[in-house]
Structure formats: structure tokens, C-alpha cells
Amino acid sequence: MTIPLVDLGAQYRDLRVEIDAAIAAVLGRGDFILGREVGAFEAAFAAFVGTRHCVGVASGTDALRLAMVGLGVGPGDEVLVPANSFIATALAVSEAGATPVFVDVDPKTYTIDADCARRAVTPRSRAVVPVHLYGQPADMEEILALSGKHNLIIIEDAAQAHGAVHHLGRVGTLGAASGFSFYPGKNLGAYGDAGAVATDDEALADHLRKLRNWGSTVKYEHPERGCNSRLDTIQAAVLLVKLRHLEDANARRRTVAGWYDDMLESLADRVQRPIVADWTREHVYHLYVVRLRDGVRDMVLHRLHAAGIGAGVHYPTPIHLQGAYAAMGHRPGDYPEAEAAAREVLSLPMYPELTRDQVAQVVRALEAALG
Ligand SMILES: *Cc1c(COP(=O)(O)O)cnc(C)c1O
Numbered sequence: 001m002t003i004p005l006v007d008l009g010a011q012y013r014d015l016r017v018e019i020d021a022a023i024a025a026v027l028g029r030g031d032f033i034l035g036r037e038v039g040a041f042e043a044a045f046a047a048f049v050g051t052r053h054c055v056g057v058a059s060g061t062d063a064l065r066l067a068m069v070g071l072g073v074g075p076g077d078e079v080l081v082p083a084n085s086f087i088a089t090a091l092a093v094s095e096a097g098a099t100p101v102f103v104d105v106d107p108k109t110y111t112i113d114a115d116c117a118r119r120a121v122t123p124r125s126r127a128v129v130p131v132h133l134y135g136q137p138a139d140m141e142e143i144l145a146l147s148g149k150h151n152l153i154i155i156e157d158a159a160q161a162h163g164a165v166h167h168l169g170r171v172g173t174l175g176a177a178s179g180f181s182f183y184p185g186k187n188l189g190a191y192g193d194a195g196a197v198a199t200d201d202e203a204l205a206d207h208l209r210k211l212r213n214w215g216s217t218v219k220y221e222h223p224e225r226g227c228n229s230r231l232d233t234i235q236a237a238v239l240l241v242k243l244r245h246l247e248d249a250n251a252r253r254r255t256v257a258g259w260y261d262d263m264l265e266s267l268a269d270r271v272q273r274p275i276v277a278d279w280t281r282e283h284v285y286h287l288y289v290v291r292l293r294d295g296v297r298d299m300v301l302h303r304l305h306a307a308g309i310g311a312g313v314h315y316p317t318p319i320h321l322q323g324a325y326a327a328m329g330h331r332p333g334d335y336p337e338a339e340a341a342a343r344e345v346l347s348l349p350m351y352p353e354l355t356r357d358q359v360a361q362v363v364r365a366l367e368a369a370l371g
Pocket residue numbers: 059060061062085086088089131157159160180181182183193194195
């Protein structure tokens with residue numbers, strides 16, 4: 001691809017000296033598991049998010065799953081999740097032993113639709129997982145109202161929204177706990193799998209430190225069953241370096257999004273640009289997602305690839321129609337907005353190092369692809 005969807009090499013070239021030194025320090029000490037940088041990163045990330053605690057784990061999926069386990073969400077419980085998200089949002093619920101109940105999304109922001117969530121509440125509803133999708137906060141005012149009314153635990157899926165701000169506060173501080181992913185392509189990405197739970201709840205944080213380490217805080221003492229899901233020291237060292245540059249990188253993403261917004265103005269009748277909700281104070285553009293009507297998306301995607309533009313689709317199949325959830329018996333039409341989004345959305349290249357000229361090149365290729 002001439003212009004890829006994401007270019008992780010560009011960021012490494014900028015931060016190489018700092019990152020190489022950080023990794024070398026861990027290699028020199030050899031404290032690969034729960035070493036020095038793990039605690040340092042947890043403290044720094046908690047300060048960044050604005051929570052009292054952060055517990056590093058092996059992935060974003062585990063962050064969500066362990067947050068649920070730690071909060072006592074499990075077998076017999078229903079958990080509301082948006083039908084349009086990466087499947088990990090639902091799998092985390094299933095792995096915790098609870099049942100995901102899908103909810104349609106708002107057609108403008110693609111985040112969980114609070115009215116649909118309200119209609120999906122049953123006496124078994126225990127929790128809700130708003131996903132701050134593509135870098136934009138979900139409608140948390142409505143979700144908080146719903147949670148208050150039905151006593152639902154809020155676990156934020158903040159895997160795509162490190163640093164995003166809702167007018168009520170920063171993403172990750174708005175529920176009982178939040179799950180972050182540091183998968184390499186995320187706004188804050190490690191060089192392997194990594195994740196974290198952020199929370200103000202000290203008892204939960206202590207519990208999670210046990211759960212991630214086979215249910216143990218004292219070697220060979222296991223008062224409960226946990227698992228092996230630790231953030232490893234090398235990843236924490238990389239994340240500590242990258243965290244220092246995150247605000248800057250997010251600001252550059254917003255600049256790139258602004259260029260796209262301006263340059264796509266002339267195609268506005270055919271290309272719907274991302275809509276920033278009135279509840280959003282700071283969008284962090286994990287992805288720049290446009291919408292194409294009239295059934296042209298797949299053709300445009302194909303033509304962009306042929307032109308060397310790494311466009312993508314997030315996500316081509318809504319979760320309720322995935323084979324993984326076939327046993328729930330959902331049919332096409334059950335969640336029409338999520339299904340329409342799956343047919344019509346298109347992610348254009350988005351990363352902090354993109355230049356104005358590259359954005360112009362993408363827009364020209366998009367115009368040509370539209371015919
Ligand atoms: C990436 C992602 C996850 C899962 O994170 P991993 O670190 O890959 O396990 C969960 N939810 C959403 C919305 C994501 O984008």
C-alpha cells in the first residue's frame with residue numbers, strides 16, 4: 001500500500017532512541033514479569049485517565065473480562081453490548097460466563113443507542129458495556145441515567161478511545177471500571193498484546209491484581225482461582241515511552257481529521273463525514289470512518305486498494321450475525337442500524353504521521369473510486 005490504513009513503523013522511527021533504551025533497560029535487568037515498569041506504567045496511565053487505579057493485564061479483551069469477573073458479573077447475568085463493535089466486546093462478556101444482549105447503535109455515531117438499550121433491559125440485566133467507538137465517547141449521560149434506573153454496572157470499553165473526553169469527563173472515568181487495549185494499532189499501542197483496567201474502586205483493583213496472577217498475591221498461596229493475564233514488563237516499558245507522546249499524537253490525529261473534513265466537503269453529497277456528537281468534547285480519531293450510501297462501499301473499497309490506499313471496514317459483520325453467536329438465533333434485520341453501518345462504513349487511512357499531501361492523495365483516490 002502506498003498509504004496504509006495504519007503505519008506503526010512511522011511512529012517507531014520517531015521514537016526509536018527512547019523505545020530502544022526502554023526495552024534495553026528491561027533486558028538488562030531481566031525482570032520480565034511484573035517488573036519495575038509495570039507499576040510505573042499503571043501509575044502513569046491511571047493519572048492520564050484520571051482514575052485512582054490501573055491494573056495492567058494481557059489484552060483489552062482480558063481487561064473487560066476481568067473487570068466483569070471482579071465486579072461479580074457472571075453466569076445468569078445479561079450484559080448489554082452494542083451490535084456494532086469489535087467482537088471482543090461481546091466475547092469478554094461470554095468468557096466471564098454472562099450473556100451478551102445486543103443493542104442497536106445510533107446511526108450518527110455508531111455507539112450504543114440508549115433508547116434501544118432501555119428496551120433491552122430485563123430483570124436479569126446486570127451490566128452495560130458502552131463502547132467509545134472509533135475514538136468518540138458513547139452517549140454516557142443516557143447510559144448513566146439508564147444505569148441509575150435499573151441498577152446496571154457500567155463497564156466502559158475504551159479500547160479505541162485513550163484520551164477521549166465526554167463533556168461529563170474523560171473516557172475511562174465514567175463507569176465502575178473501564179477496559180483499555182494496547183494492541184499495537186490502538187491510539188496507545190504496545191509491541192504485542194497488552195491491556196489495562198482503570199477504576200476508582202480500590203477493592204476491585206486489589207482483586208484484579210490477584211485475578212491476573214493465578215489468584216495470588218503471595219507466591220504459592222491461591223485463595224481463589226485466577227488466570228495468567230499480566231501486562232509484561234517490556235510492553236509496559238514501551239507504553240511508558242509512548243504515553244508521554246499520546247496527547248500530541250491524538251492532537252495530530254485531530255489535525256488529520258480536520259484535513260479530511262475540509263477536503264471531503266466537495267464530496268459531501270456522496271460521502272458522509274464522521275459526526276462529532278454534541279456530548280463529545282474531545283474525539284481522538286482512532287479511525288476516520290466515512291459512510292457511503294447506494295451500495296457502492298465494496299466497489300469503492302476495492303478500487304482504493306487497487307490505487308494503493310489501505311482503506312478498511314470496521315466492521316463488515318455485526319456481532320449478532322457472527323457465527324460465534326449463531327446459537328442465539330439472530331436474523332438479518334434484528335439490529336438494522338448496525339447492519340446498515342456494516343454495509344456502508346469505510347475507514348480511511350488514519351495515523352498521527354499522515355501528511356496533508358497524503359490526505360489529499362486519499363481524497364483524490366476516493367473521488368476517482370466513486371466514479
Ligand atoms: C481492540 C478492541 C478490543 C480488544 O482488545 P485486545 O487488546 O485486542 O484484546 C475490545 N474492544 C474494542 C472496541 C476494540 O477495538
